[in-house]
Amino acid sequence: MFTEFFQRLSVWEGIDTWIAVTGALAAMACALPGTWLLLRRQSLLGDALSHAVLPGIVLAYLGVSWMEEIGWLTAPATGSGAARVAEGMSLVARRQLALFAGAALSGVFAAVLSEVIQRWGRVERSAALGVVFTSMFALGLLLIRLFADRAHLDPGCVLYGNLEATAFNRLGDTTIPQAVIVNGGMLLVNALLTLLFFKELRLSTFDPDLAAAQGMRPSLISVALMSVTAATVVAAFESVGAILVIAMLIIPAATARLLSDRLSTILLLGIVVAAVGSVLGHVMAITLPAMICSRLGMPQVEDASTAGMMTVAACSCFLLAVFASPRHGMARAWYERWRLKLRIVREDLLGSLFRREEAASSQPQAANQQATIGDPARLSWFQRLARQSLIRQGLVESGSHGDSLTESGTAAAQDLVRSHRLWESYMARHFALPNARLHDTAEKVEHFLGPELQAELAAELDQPTTDPHGKVIPTPPERL
């Protein structure tokens, strides 16, 4: 299987590198505004923007071709070498600037419009957004239909993008795809803006009221963020389409948020996840579909859409983070729960051994009945595990009459039983419950008291020596 994987990967060519780089740059550029949107709890706004910019793009595109037609802008001349590269650059720059402007304008228009609809239509924010971005996207599609002869835009391409094709759309004589320049430029701009305005973005995201009181104009920052997001979306649009741009805005940011609690680290990690996801996505796109489909009897399938696979790869990174994140991951939570459970079972074993020995010293005949408590055969597997760890740590030793506590085991058990009986005394004072009912709660609470609360309880109860059942409250030797 691995040989097949590498065999399929060996068809990797220069163009594959460019496809991966283009996708990575688009995703990295999206990750930065995506992180800010995530922290503002406005990820849906990115979704909305990626659709709402469409009419702006179409109109800008039409505007540029119209201006070229009437001669305000000159179409690229045929030259050679450096002159042609420069010519190409300036064409890309002009067209892209127009698209950015159109997108930013319609993005901000959408944000303002949804605000207005929310206020006057008396609907909640997400509903208002839903109304605006679907309508504007529909308007964009309509414009494409109407001016199909002029705007060479394909509705399918708008939705799904065409990363493979954009990689062939090169800059002049070079092998560098135009999309690399555009998305790379966007990444640079976003990185620069984030560095310059880190403080301001952070404060206006965390506490817009204080930002306003400090004279920062958070609404202006918000509009600026929307515009930059719209421009970034447009840059990525051509390569990955409106749907997948959402994934690029949200998934790397969400993954990074799971992995760290430091804002600067989150921003950096978002970029890294975006890059890794994209490269991995292209690798998967040219290997996995063929490998899976040939086994399913469909040998004609060669590869899949790279943009789609990039999303799958990013999503896998996200799922991995959900599971294995050091601080917020499920694995960590499971491990903590397991450790707590082990501790409780260990302490319960210590407690029952202590009570048995306590009973044996006062009533020798009762001890014989209970002698089986320490019998390993009657323990569950988890209790056996706990018992083993107690023996390993020298708290319990096993002998011919079952298990018994060592000296340090007795001290630990006394501490636990002290917690238990103090809590029973405390409840007996404050709760109107029969004494027989005190045990069950104390059995749970005993594991969580710790020395400070124990001392506080003892002080409040005037250092009691016996519990409500008349049993002695033990005092561990080191605390005498």
Place this chain on the structure above:
Amino acid sequence: MSNHLDSSPLSIHDMTVAYQRRPVLWDIDYSAPSGKLIAIVGPNGAGKSTLIKAVLQLIPAASGDVVFFGKPYREQASRIGYVPQRTSVDWDFPIDALGVVAMGLYRKIGWFRPVTKKYRLQALAALERVGLAEFASRQISQLSGGQQQRVFLARALVQDADLYLMDEPFAGVDAATERAIVDLLRELRAAGKTALVVHHDLQTVAEYFDEVLLLNMRLIASGPVEQVFTTENLRRTYGGKLALLDQVGYRMSHK
């Protein structure tokens, strides 16, 4: 405005605040005395937070004007510290306690500049004043409610303002934090600062504050606690809203 006292830290002249044309504060006329601890007291919906936000221009006032130390807010902003309600922000935001306190210095630091060590030390000193120095690098989501409130106070303290506006700093805090806040307020007063504090607990008004401002959509009474904080005034503040005021407000927003 010639009728404003230049010495007053906060002078509000005939201010009316409306949400979508419906007035929530009517014709507030008030001058805060300097160097005092002043409680803003009133029932829910009386417009206490609105008053603070309106004087800070966080929400627009429909009419009236406000001056701080004789000048408009924009010229005096650095002399005014604001402590918003603790619940107004997202405490899951990825930042540590020191980072939040340093936010109080952003204006001083200025645009484009990073938070340097000098400012971090100032922030640390402010955290120390509220007894949280050892929590400086703790994530804010892992602080207790009382600790979060003290971080907010430290953020205002680090500004070294002359007037503090605090929105319910005592809401939902533990006894230790309440003690710490009271000590801090007295420290501020001893240094000649003024504080206006939205306060909910009528029991402690007389103990913690010098002056009181009774509010219920309009200014009911203001002045020294011993003169103004009377049963009669409290009855007027809490004895229901003025029915007519409410009705007129409703008509103004629906016609």
